Amino acid sequence: MARSLMLTGAVLLCSGALFSAFVPVARSPVSAPATSTGTAAALSAAVLATPQAAFADEGSVWIPALSAIGAGFAIGLAAIGSGVGQGIASGRCIDGISRQPEVADDLRGVLLLSLAFMESLTIYGLVIALVLLFANPLIK
The missing domain is CATH 1.20.20.10 (F1F0 ATP synthase subunit C)
Known part of the structure; x- marks a missing residue:
């Protein structure tokens, strides 16, 4: 399970570095609410952590x-x-x-x-x- 947690953490870190490498698009004057990025990050973390909850008994996903x-x-x-x-x-x-x-x-x-x-x-x-x-x- 420790190996799976390390792999999940590595994917989270790499995906953050990957998406920050792109140049952002010019924003329109009306911006989205500030909670949308936090919601998306929380949803991504929940999706990536779901296999850990499903196979918590040292099984491999x-x-x-x-x-x-x-x-x-x-x-x-x-x-x-x-x-x-x-x-x-x-x-x-x-x-x-x-x-x-x-x-x-x-x-x-x-x-x-x-x-x-x-x-x-x-x-x-x-x-x-x-x-x-x-x-x-x-x-x-």
Whole structure:
């Protein structure tokens, strides 16, 4: 937990130095209330401290967080790849059928088989995402 607190403090210090490096924009004559910066700082500190409160029992917040991000990438990339592949295969099948209508039955059978194989890769991505979310081997 001490390491997580140090990392959180380092992020707070670095973000303050990062935002102070920019040149401020010229302000209009009507200025915002002075409490808005204090409110924003308090909200930022609360958001950054929330993982500490959630995992105060010496657990690490990074593994579940990165697992959730990895699950999102797994299902997203699997769905995008499968969708593009199925679109290309279907388009080529329609082109083939339009050129030679007498082989439409053969092409349709091959298309359905290849679409099933492509969809199985999406299901593998879903399984990986579910394992990362609910049965993660990296979490005790």
